[in-house]
Amino acid sequence: MLELRATAQRLVAAGDATRRRMERDLHDGVQQRLVTVAMELGGVVRQATAAGATDVATEADTVRAHLLEATAELREMARGLHPAVLTQDGLEAAAGFLADRSPVPVRLTVAVERRLPAEIEATAYFVVSECLTNAAKHAAATLITVEIRQSEAGLTVEVADDGCGGAAKRPGGGLQGLADRLAVLDARLRIDSASNGTRLRTVIPCG
Amino acid sequence: MLADDAVLFREGLARILADAGFTVTGQAGDGNTLLDLIRADPPDVAVIDLRMPPGYAAEGIETAAAIRARAPAVGLMLLSQYVEVHHALRLINEFDGGVGYLLKDRVSDLAAFGTDLRRVGRGDTVIDSDLVARLVARRRERDPLDNLTDRERAVLALMAQGLSNVAVAADLHLAVKTVEAHVTAIFTKLGLIQHEREHRRVLAVLTFLRA
Ligand SMILES: Nc1ncnc2c1ncn2[C@@H]1O[C@H](COP(=O)(O)OP(=O)(O)OP(=O)(O)O)[C@@H](O)[C@H]1O
Ligand SMILES: [Mg+2]
Numbered sequence: 001m002l003e004l005r006a007t008a009q010r011l012v013a014a015g016d017a018t019r020r021r022m023e024r025d026l027h028d029g030v031q032q033r034l035v036t037v038a039m040e041l042g043g044v045v046r047q048a049t050a051a052g053a054t055d056v057a058t059e060a061d062t063v064r065a066h067l068l069e070a071t072a073e074l075r076e077m078a079r080g081l082h083p084a085v086l087t088q089d090g091l092e093a094a095a096g097f098l099a100d101r102s103p104v105p106v107r108l109t110v111a112v113e114r115r116l117p118a119e120i121e122a123t124a125y126f127v128v129s130e131c132l133t134n135a136a137k138h139a140a141a142t143l144i145t146v147e148i149r150q151s152e153a154g155l156t157v158e159v160a161d162d163g164c165g166g167a168a169k170r171p172g173g174g175l176q177g178l179a180d181r182l183a184v185l186d187a188r189l190r191i192d193s194a195s196n197g198t199r200l201r202t203v204i205p206c207g
Numbered sequence: 208m209l210a211d212d213a214v215l216f217r218e219g220l221a222r223i224l225a226d227a228g229f230t231v232t233g234q235a236g237d238g239n240t241l242l243d244l245i246r247a248d249p250p251d252v253a254v255i256d257l258r259m260p261p262g263y264a265a266e267g268i269e270t271a272a273a274i275r276a277r278a279p280a281v282g283l284m285l286l287s288q289y290v291e292v293h294h295a296l297r298l299i300n301e302f303d304g305g306v307g308y309l310l311k312d313r314v315s316d317l318a319a320f321g322t323d324l325r326r327v328g329r330g331d332t333v334i335d336s337d338l339v340a341r342l343v344a345r346r347r348e349r350d351p352l353d354n355l356t357d358r359e360r361a362v363l364a365l366m367a368q369g370l371s372n373v374a375v376a377a378d379l380h381l382a383v384k385t386v387e388a389h390v391t392a393i394f395t396k397l398g399l400i401q402h403e404r405e406h407r408r409v410l411a412v413l414t415f416l417r418a
Binding site: 024027028031032033035036038039040041042043045046047064068071072075079084085087088089093096097100101102103104105106107143 | 213215216219220222223226227258263264265288289291292293311312314315316317318341342345346347348
């Protein structure tokens with residue numbers, strides 16, 4: 001059993017590391033190339049304007065705008081892979097970012113004193129991310145509360161909404177994925193879902 | 208002066224800025240090299256990548272702080288692939304003006320980027336419009352922004368980017384007096400204290416939007 005768990009932990013950690021590396025590669029590679037090309041196009045716009053070729057300038061500027069849209073999409077993809085803000089600035093900043101992006105208002109409380117192991121931070125982040133997405137997608141909620149709290153027992157992550165309820169794990173779904181990931185860290189995903197809302201809670205042991 | 212570890216981007220930027228009439232006095236691939244260059248010959252503005260070696264975290268801000276401590280007159284323009292609210296707040300809090308924070312994408316609009324560089328050089332604060340739009344669009348439980356008219360929201364967003372009343376007026380094709388009236392109405396509706404200096408105003412507005 002212990003051996004299996006250690007293997008699973010290594011697999012999750014390796015997966016996280018790969019995602020982090022892919023984010024880094026995208027950031028330093030493709031994204032960097034695309035903004036450089038957009039910048040060069042900006043130079044073309046300028047030259048065309050200076051030469052009085054307004055049609056060309058307008059055309060080039062439209063191409064530039066399209067290129068930047070593609071860059072923005074890539075940026076979001078890289079963020080989904082592994083948010084740079086989590087590695088750099090920790091859970092509070094990363095959870096704040098998720099809350100800012102939520103289409104349903106979020107009341108966020110984060111009480112975490114120090115940086116935690118990468119796999120724990122990443123797991124907590126993915127719990128919040130998935131639960132916010134679910135609440136927006138399925139719950140018809142008007143408010144979501146998110147609490148992330150560090151104590152002796154470990155890192156508690158709780159996401160509650162005031163929606164219609166009906167949350168349950170299903171094979172291949174986001175919640176099942178979270179539960180699997182949590183199990184590796186010795187944590188369980190508790191789901192309380194009724195007609196007055198859904199509460200998801202987990203405590204991740206962290207020494 | 209420019210600092211970015213991405214050579215292609217940095218050299219492209221140098222070329223384009225030169226075309227646009229700026230003098231690029233030096234280039235560096237990391238913060239320490241930039242500091243040495245600036246000590247030898249302080250420029251009007253330093254353009255700094257936020258994420259640089261060795262740690263690829265927020266080294267750019269540390270570099271900016273070191274520059275401010277040694278050469279306070281140098282304007283600081285931070286560029287990044289992502290714009291994060293907490294970085295913006297930190298920059299406004301710690302730097303008291305003469306600082307900008309923009310997505311790298313912005314440099315492709317040379318006219319606008321040139322204007323922003325000059326503003327930072329003059330001591331203004333420049334915050335990326337994307338970041339401000341995100342904060343303004345953010346959903347809140349009881350949203351005080353609901354009390355603002357569409358016009359007032361537009362003024363608020365430009366204020367949060369660091370624009371002065373005159374600049375807001377030009378951007379929205381309004382009279383300066385009209386903008387001033389909007390600004391007063393916004394601050395009253397949101398219960399904020401008005402500040403004379405744009406820099407203080409940006410901080411007040413962003414802090415409010417973040418809360
Ligand atoms: N907060 C919630 N409120 C109401 N129903 C929910 C909530 N969260 C999940 N559900 C229900 O539980 C089901 C399973 O959720 P889960 O996240 O596992 O899958 P999914 O969201 O449908 O798909 P995926 O996560 O793969 O995009 C959902 O299809 C939905 O019916
Ligand atoms: Mg889901």
